[in-house]
Each structure stands twice: as C-alpha cells, then as structure tokens.
Amino acid sequence: MEPQLSWYLALSGVLFTIGVTGVIIKRNIIAMFMCIELMLNAVNLTFVAFASFFQDVTGQLFVFIVMTVAAAEAAVGLGIIIAIFRNRETLDVDDASILKL
Amino acid sequence: MLVLLFILFGAMAIGCALAVVAQRNPLYSAISLIGVFISLACLYVMLAAPFIAAVQVIVYAGAIMVLVVFVIMLLNVEEEEHRRTRLRFLVPAAVALAAVLIAEVTFILVSVQQSRVVPTSSVSDTGLTQSIGSALFTQYLLPFEITSILLLMAIVGAMTLARRGGLLGPRDQAKRD
Numbered sequence: 001m002e003p004q005l006s007w008y009l010a011l012s013g014v015l016f017t018i019g020v021t022g023v024i025i026k027r028n029i030i031a032m033f034m035c036i037e038l039m040l041n042a043v044n045l046t047f048v049a050f051a052s053f054f055q056d057v058t059g060q061l062f063v064f065i066v067m068t069v070a071a072a073e074a075a076v077g078l079g080i081i082i083a084i085f086r087n088r089e090t091l092d093v094d095d096a097s098i099l100k101l
Numbered sequence: 102m103l104v105l106l107f108i109l110f111g112a113m114a115i116g117c118a119l120a121v122v123a124q125r126n127p128l129y130s131a132i133s134l135i136g137v138f139i140s141l142a143c144l145y146v147m148l149a150a151p152f153i154a155a156v157q158v159i160v161y162a163g164a165i166m167v168l169v170v171f172v173i174m175l176l177n178v179e180e181e182e183h184r185r186t187r188l189r190f191l192v193p194a195a196v197a198l199a200a201v202l203i204a205e206v207t208f209i210l211v212s213v214q215q216s217r218v219v220p221t222s223s224v225s226d227t228g229l230t231q232s233i234g235s236a237l238f239t240q241y242l243l244p245f246e247i248t249s250i251l252l253l254m255a256i257v258g259a260m261t262l263a264r265r266g267g268l269l270g271p272r273d274q275a276k277r278d
Contacts, residue, residue, distance in 0.1 A: 003107040003147070006210050011111045011144075013206030015118050015137070017199045022122035024195035030127045030173055034134050037165070038118055041141055044157075052148040055227050057236050060153050061244075064233070067160050068248045072255030074165045078172045079262035085176050 008049035015042035029084070029091050033077055040070050106147060113140040127173050131166060138162040150228035 019042060022035030044063045051059025084096050117136035124130045138161045145154035237245055 002103055006213055007107060007111075008144070008148070009213075010206060010210055011114065013203070013210075014115055017202040017206070018115070018118040018122055020202060021195045021199045024198065025122070025192050028127055030169065030176075031121075031130050034121060034127075034130055034169065037134065037161075038121060038137060041137065041161070044153075045141060045144065048145050048148050048150050048153055051227065052150060057227050057232050058241075060150055060228060060233055061236055061241055063153050064156065064237070065244060065248055067156060068252060071160060071165060072251055074168055075255045075259040076262065078168055079259040081172060082176070082263045091176065 005049055005053045009046060012042045012045040012049070015039075015045065027092050027094065029081055029093050029096070032093065033074075033081070037070065037074075040066060103147060107144070110140045110143045110147070114144070128170065131170050131173060134169075135162050135166050138166070148228070152228060152230045152233050 016039050019035045019039035022038065023032050026032045026035060044066055047059040047063045047066070051057065051063075081091070085091060088096055090096070114137050117133045117140065120133035121130045121137065124133060138157060142154040142157040142162070145151075145157060
C-alpha cells in the first residue's frame, strides 16, 4: 500500500490549522511570523502532492515562486519588526496596534 | 515501507509544528520550525520532487530561518510574559476555529475518498531539475521575471525599513530632532 493523495492533503490541512491557531494565540510578533511560514509550508505540501500525483510540473514551479515570495516576505517583515522594536522597545503585537510608528 | 516513512515524517512535522505554537521562547519555536521544514523536505523526496526538497532545505531551513534566528538574537527577546486578561478569550476562539477547519478538511477528504482518483504512480521526470528549469525559462518566463522584480523591491524595502534613521533617512531625522 502506498501513501494516498488524501493522506498528504490531510497532513497539509493539519499543519495549516496549527499555523492558524498559532497566529491567533501568539502575542510575540516573531512567533506569529513563524506561524505564517508554517501555513505557507502547508500549502506548499499540497502543491507538491498534487504535482506528484498528477505528473504535472506546474505545481512545483508554483512552490518555487511561493518560496521566493516567502523569502521576500521574511526580509521585509523582519525589517518591519526591527523598526517596531527600535521605536517601541517591545515585540508584543498589542503594544503596536497603531500603524503609526 | 513508504507508508511507514510517511507516518514517521508526518508525525515529526505535526509534532514540531505543535512545538512551534506551544513554546514560549521564540528561539525554541524557531528550532522546532526548522524541524518542520526538514521533515517536509523528506516528504518532498518521497513525492519525487528532489529539486523542491533541496530548495526547501537551502532556502527555508538555511536562509530564512537563519535570518529569523539572527533577528531573535539581535533583539534579545525574552520569554513571553503572562498574557493580559482581556486577551484570554483568544485561546478558546482559536481552538474553536481550529476545530471548524479540521472538520472542513475531514469533510473534503471523505468526499474525495468516495470518488476514487487512481494516481499514476509510474516513474517520470516531473520533479527533476531539468524539467523544472526548462519549464521555468520557457513557458513560465514572465512569472519568473516578475518574481525577480519582487525580490529587488523586497531588498530596497528591507533596507529602507531597517536603517537607523527610520523611513525618512538620517538627514530628515536630524532636521526633525
């Protein structure tokens, strides 16, 4: 018996749900950021599973582009985190709820 | 054999993901997240996508997580202090939302199981670097170029955001002080 497509989709759904839960309950902005990365990876797993089971390379190309976007997001997001910390001396999202720095 | 490997790496991914959410110290969360990335890379290898697996390890577990760990250590974040009372309702809300999401996924999986799609499990060159590269530079050239512009914008934006003078630059900052 081989692993089915639905197994991978279930695993991806569980990982995505854990990521959503983390974004909701975490207060540290870096921890929220890491939970967002977790959600991106869950979606990537879905793409790779479909690409593998349907023998289509497009899904893997999309994963490649998602990874690039995640890298750009990491650079800009961490820049924003550093700017927030420099201005407010905290990483709690509730202390940075006003957009103005 | 493949089933055992799937269960091993899937359990590892879920366990590490739970640890990411459960840990209070962000550094431990980051290390658990690296565990998730590594086990997902193993799953990609099982799915006949070696190129994506390598990129996962190099870009995610290498570059992005090094950046995150660097920022955690640069800002010297201590453990989260105790949560304030007005946010207590968020944990049950998160658990309820998670239950709804899991229920949706289960419903979709059950309905998929009833309409059996038989996967073609023959060996192909789908996941190899050559096929990905030839598709990326012929059919999908425009998304590739747009992605490079996005990366350029991200570099400029990150430098602008993180420089010492803030958004305005050091000269305007001095004028404002």
